[in-house]
Amino acid sequence: xxxxxxxxxxxxxxxxxxxxxxxxxxxxxxxxxxxxxxxxxxxxxxxxxxxxxxxxxxxxxxxxxxxxxxxxxxxxxxxxxxxxxxxxxxxxxxxxxxxxxxxxxxxxxxxxxxxxxxxxxxxxxxxxxxxxxxxxxxxxxxxxxxxxxxxxxxxxxxxxxxxxxxxxxxxxxxxxxxxxxxxxxxxxxxxxxxxxxxxxxxxxxxxxxxxxxxxxxxxxxxxxxxxxxxxxxxxxxxxxxxxxxxxxxxxxxxxxxxxxxxxxxxxxxxxxxxxxxxxxxxxxxxxxxxxxxxxxxxxxxxxxxxxxxxxxxxxxxxxxxxxxxxxxxxxxx
Amino acid sequence: xxxxxxxxxxxxxxxxxxxxxxxxxxxxxxxxxxxxxxxxxxxxxxxxxxxxxxxxxxxxxxxxxxxxxxxxxxxxxxxxxxxxxxxxxxxxxxxxxxxxxxxxxxxxxxxxxxxxxxxxxxxxxxxxxxxxxxxxxxxxxxxxxxxxxxxxxxxxxxxxxxxxxxxxxxxxxxxxxxxxxxxxxxxxxxxxxxxxxxxxxxxxxxxxxxxxxxxxxxxxxxxxxxxxxxxxxxxxxxxxxxxxxxxxxxxxxxxxxxxxxxxxxxxx
Numbered sequence: 001x002x003x004x005x006x007x008x009x010x011x012x013x014x015x016x017x018x019x020x021x022x023x024x025x026x027x028x029x030x031x032x033x034x035x036x037x038x039x040x041x042x043x044x045x046x047x048x049x050x051x052x053x054x055x056x057x058x059x060x061x062x063x064x065x066x067x068x069x070x071x072x073x074x075x076x077x078x079x080x081x082x083x084x085x086x087x088x089x090x091x092x093x094x095x096x097x098x099x100x101x102x103x104x105x106x107x108x109x110x111x112x113x114x115x116x117x118x119x120x121x122x123x124x125x126x127x128x129x130x131x132x133x134x135x136x137x138x139x140x141x142x143x144x145x146x147x148x149x150x151x152x153x154x155x156x157x158x159x160x161x162x163x164x165x166x167x168x169x170x171x172x173x174x175x176x177x178x179x180x181x182x183x184x185x186x187x188x189x190x191x192x193x194x195x196x197x198x199x200x201x202x203x204x205x206x207x208x209x210x211x212x213x214x215x216x217x218x219x220x221x222x223x224x225x226x227x228x229x230x231x232x233x234x235x236x237x238x239x240x241x242x243x244x245x246x247x248x249x250x251x252x253x254x255x256x257x258x259x260x261x262x263x264x265x266x267x268x269x270x271x272x273x274x275x276x277x278x279x280x281x282x283x284x285x286x287x288x289x290x291x292x293x294x295x296x297x298x299x300x301x302x303x304x305x306x307x308x309x310x311x312x313x314x315x316x317x318x319x320x321x322x323x324x325x326x327x328x329x330x331x332x333x
Numbered sequence: 334x335x336x337x338x339x340x341x342x343x344x345x346x347x348x349x350x351x352x353x354x355x356x357x358x359x360x361x362x363x364x365x366x367x368x369x370x371x372x373x374x375x376x377x378x379x380x381x382x383x384x385x386x387x388x389x390x391x392x393x394x395x396x397x398x399x400x401x402x403x404x405x406x407x408x409x410x411x412x413x414x415x416x417x418x419x420x421x422x423x424x425x426x427x428x429x430x431x432x433x434x435x436x437x438x439x440x441x442x443x444x445x446x447x448x449x450x451x452x453x454x455x456x457x458x459x460x461x462x463x464x465x466x467x468x469x470x471x472x473x474x475x476x477x478x479x480x481x482x483x484x485x486x487x488x489x490x491x492x493x494x495x496x497x498x499x500x501x502x503x504x505x506x507x508x509x510x511x512x513x514x515x516x517x518x519x520x521x522x523x524x525x526x527x528x529x530x531x532x533x534x535x536x537x538x539x540x541x542x543x544x545x546x547x548x549x550x551x552x553x554x555x556x557x558x559x560x561x562x563x564x565x566x567x568x569x570x571x572x573x574x575x576x577x578x579x580x581x582x583x584x585x586x587x588x589x590x591x592x593x594x595x596x597x598x599x600x601x
Contacts, residue, residue, distance in 0.1 A: 201461040201468065202447075202454045209437045209448045216435035219397065220515060221423030221452040230458070 003169040006161070010174045011294045012287055017180035019286020020187045021249075024242040025263040026270065026278040027191070028235045033272045034211045035231040036108070038119045042127035044260025046096075046236060049134045051243030051252045053095050055145055056138040058088040063137045085147040089240070096236030097229075104229045112224075131257065140254070145247035151179040183245040190241060191279060194234070203230065211273075265313035271326025280324060285309045347374040349408075350519060350551050351396065356405035358391055365391040366402065367575045373519065378545050379553045380562045380583075383572035384595060389555045390432060392572065393521050396553070397429050398422035410518060424452050426518035430508045430525060432555075438497035442507050445496055446482055449514030450475040479514055485547075486510050486540060502533035509540060513548075520544070522554040526561060534558065538565055563587065571595070 025047065032040040040046075056063065060079040069075060083091070107122055158173030165171035198204035209217045210227045218224065243252075246259055262285075270281025289308040297304045316323070351373040358366040366388045373379045381389050394400040395407070398419040407414040409425060417425075428449070437445050454475055460468040483492055486506055491499060496507055505525060512520055525541065526534045542565055544550050556562050562569060563583040571579035571586055573595040579586050586592055 196464075197462065200472070201464065202451065202456070202472075203458060203461055205440070205444055205448045206451060208440055208444070212437035212439055213435050215399070216431065216437065217448075218399070218419040219423060219429050219431075219435075220449050220511065221420045222448075223418070223420045 003165050003171040006165055006171060006174065008291075008294070010176070011290050013174070013176060014180070015287035015290030016283055017176070017184050017286070018290060019283035020184045020279075021180075021242075021245060021282075022259075022262050022266045022285055023279045023282030024183070024187050024190075024238065024245060025259050026266040026282055027194075027275065028238040028242065029260075029263055029267055030270075030272060030275055030278045031194075031235045031238065032231055035207055036119075036210075036228060037116055038108075038123060039116070039272070040235065041120065041123040041260070042130060043235065043239060043263070044257040045127045045130045045134075046099075046239035047243040047246065047259065048252070048254070048257040049099075049130050049243075050092060050096055050236065050240035051145060051247040051256060052134050052138045052143070054088055054092040054147070054240065054244065055143045055247070055252050057091050058083050058085060058147070059143075061138060066139060067136055089147065089244075092240055093237055096240055097233045100229050100232030100236055103232055104225060108228055109225065127257075131254075142251050142253040143247075145244065145252050147244060147248065149179055149182050149244075149248050151177060151248065154178050154181070179245070179248055186241060186245070187279075190238070191275065195275065207231065262309065265309040267323070268313035269316050269323060271323025274323070274325035277323055277325030285312065288312055347377070349373070350375040350410060351553075352406075352408040353396070354406040354408070356392075356395060356402045356407070358388075358395060358400055358402040365575055366395070368404075369572070369575075369577045370405075371570045371577065371580055373551060373553055374568075376545070376549055376551055377567040378541070378565055379551075380566035380569045381553065381555050381572065382557075382559075382562055382569060383578075386574075387572040388575040389572055390523060391575075393429065393523050393553070393555060396519075397427060397521055423515065426516075427521065428512035428515040428517035428519075429521035430505075430512050430523060432523040432527065434501075434504045434508055436496045436504055436508055436511070439495060441493050441495055442488060442499075442510075443479065443483075443492045445507055445511050446479045446514045447475065449511035450479060452515055453478075478516075482510050482513050485513075485543070502529055502536075505529065505533075505537065506540070509537075509544075513544060513550075516548075518551060520550050520552045522552065522556075524555050524557065526556060526558055534561065541565060 025043065028043045028046070029040060032038055032043070055061075060081045060083060062068070062076055062079055065077045069077075103126065107126065108119075111119055111122060153175045154177075157176055161174040162172065198207055206217070206222045206227055207230070209220070209222060210224060214224060217227075242259070243256065246256055250256070266278060266281040266285050268281075269284055270277030270279070289305045289312075292308050293302065293304050349372045353372065354370050356366055356369045357364070369388075369392065381392060383389050391400060395402050398414075398417055398421070401416060409427070414422075437448060440448070454471050456468045456471050460466060483489055486509065488503065488506060488510065491503065491507075496504055499507065509522070509525065512522075522541070526537050529537065538561060541552060541554070545552055554566070566583060568581065569579070569583050569586045570577060571589075571592050578595055579589045579592045581589075
C-alpha cells in the first residue's frame with residue numbers, strides 16, 4: 001500500500017472517532033427533543049457539570065467549599081479521601097437523576113403546553129444557572145479527569161501498521177489515540193443499549209408514545225411527568241459519558257460546555273428526531289472536517305475545522321431541511 | 334386466558350358503574366356543560382348524542398379526567414373521584430379512543446397495542462433495564478394477551494406495520510384495539526365511525542357489539558349516525574347546548590318532542 005493511501009486511511013479513522021465524540025453530545029439533544037419537543041440548550045453545560053461533579057466526588061472535594069470558607073472563615077477544601085472511579089461514576093449518575101427531577105419539578109412542570117420558544121428560553125436560563133452553580137459548587141479552576149481510561153497513541157497499532165507501507169516509503173505507522181478507541185466502544189454500547197431499551201421495554205415504548213402523542217399517552221396510563229424525569233435522567237447520563245470522554249481528552253473546564261456548539265451541525269445533518277441520525281451525522285461531520293483539513297486545508301491556510309462543519313450543515317439545510325433521518329415535513333393542503 | 338370482565342347483574346336492578354351527578358364545566362366564561370346528571374350501567378352500551386357543540390366530547394373528557402368539572406360529583410365503580418389525573422384514571426379501568434385518531438404514528442400496530450397494556454405491566458425500571466427475568470416474563474404474558482386482541486379485531490396481517498401507513502378505517506380499528514388491550518371496565522368511544530364508509534361502519538358496529546357481548550365491557554359512545562345509535566345502544570342520553578334534554582331507551586328518545594326539536598329546529 002502506498003503511504004498516501006495509508007495517511008488518508010488514518011485521517012478517515014481519526015475522523016470517524018472524532019465524529020463519535022460529536023455524536024455523544026448530539027445524542028443528548030435528540031433524546032430530549034424527541035420526547036418533549038424541547039431544544040435543550042443546556043446539554044453542553046450538563047456535560048460540563050457532570051464532569052465537574054465526577055472529578056469533585058472522585059478527588060474528595062467539599063462541595064461549596066469556597067462559599068463555606070467565605071461565610072465561616074474556615075479553610076477547608078477536601079475531605080481528605082479519594083473515591084474509586086467506579087463508585088464516583090455511580091454517585092454522579094445519582095446527582096444527574098436528582099438534577100432531572102429538579103428540572104421537571106421547578107421548570108418543565110410549570111411550562112406545560114407553552115410555545116417551544118419559551119421552553120427554549122427556559123433551557124438557556126438553565127444553562128447559565130448551571131454554569132454558575134457548578135462553579136460555586138466545585139470551583140472554577142481547570143481540573144484533570146482521570147477515571148482510568150488509557151490515553152496516548154497505541155504503540156501496538158503503530159508497529160503493526162508499519163509494515164503495511166511499500167518498501168522504502170516514508171511511513172511511521174498509524175497513530176490512533178487509545179482514548180478515542182475507548183470512546184468509540186462506549187458510544188456503540190450506549191447507542192445499542194438505548195435502542196434496545198426503547199424498542200423492547202415498557203418504559204421504552206412509553207418514551208416513544210409520549211414523543212408521538214401526549215393525549216393518547218395519558219389515556220393509556222402514562223404519566224408525562226415520570227417520563228420527563230426519565231428522559232432528562234437519560235440525557236444527564238449521556239451528558240456524563242460525553243463529559244468523561246471530552247474531559248479526559250482536554251481537561252474539565254469551561255470550554256467543555258462549548259462542545260454543544262459542535263453538536264449543532266451534527267443535528268442539522270442527522271435530524272433532530274433521530275438517534276441513528278445523530279450517530280451518522282456525527283460520523284459524516286467528523287470524517288468530513290478531518291479529510292477537508294487534510295486535503296484542502298494546507299492550500300487555504302488551515303484551521304478549517306472551526307467552520308467546515310457549519311458550512312456542510314448549511315448545504316444540507318438547503319437540500320434536506322429535515323436532516324438525513326428527520327421526520328418528513330409534509331403539509332397537506 | 335379469560336378476558337371476561339365482570340358481567341352485569343342480569344336479574345333485578347342493574348348495577349351502576351359510572352354515576353355523574355350535577356356536572357358543570359366552564360372554560361373562562363364559556364359554559365360547556367351545565368348541570369348534567371346521568372349514569373352508566375354495568376355491561377350496557379350507552380350512547381351520548383346531540384348536535385355539534387352540545388358538549389358531548391367535553392363530557393367524555395370529564396369522564397376520562399382530561400377536564401375537571403367545577404361542580405358536581407363523579408362516582409366510578411362505587412368510589413367518588415377527587416381531582417385525579419388522566420393517567421391515574423386509566424389505572425382505574427377507563428380506556429378511550431379519540432375523535433381524531435390519536436395513535437402513536439411512528440410505532441407498529443403491535444407496539445401500539447402493547448402500549449395499551451401499560452397499566453398491566455408493573456416491573457420497575459431496574460428489571461426492564463436488565464431485561465432477562467421478570468421483565469421478559471411480563472412482556473411474554475402481555476404479548477399473548479395482545480395477540481388475542483389482534484385475532485379478535487382481525488388485524489393479524491398488519492401487526493408489524495407502522496400505523497401511520499394504514500388507511501383510516503384500519504387506524505380506527507387499531508385505536509379500538511389499543512383501548513381494548515387495557516381490559517377496561519369502561520370503554521369510551523368518541524365518534525368511532527366518523528368518516529367511515531358503509532362497509533367500515535358495519536365492521537365497526539360488529540366489533541363494538543362483539544366487545545360488549547364477549548368481554549362484557551361497558552361502553553359509552555358518541556356517534557352522529559342515528560341509525561347506528563338506535564341499532565347498537567341500550568340507552569341514549571341527548572345533550573344540547575351543554576344541557577341534558579333527553580335520556581332513555583332509543584325508541585323513547587327518538588319520539589321525544591324536545592329531542593326532535595333540537596335536531597330539526599323549531600319554527601318560531
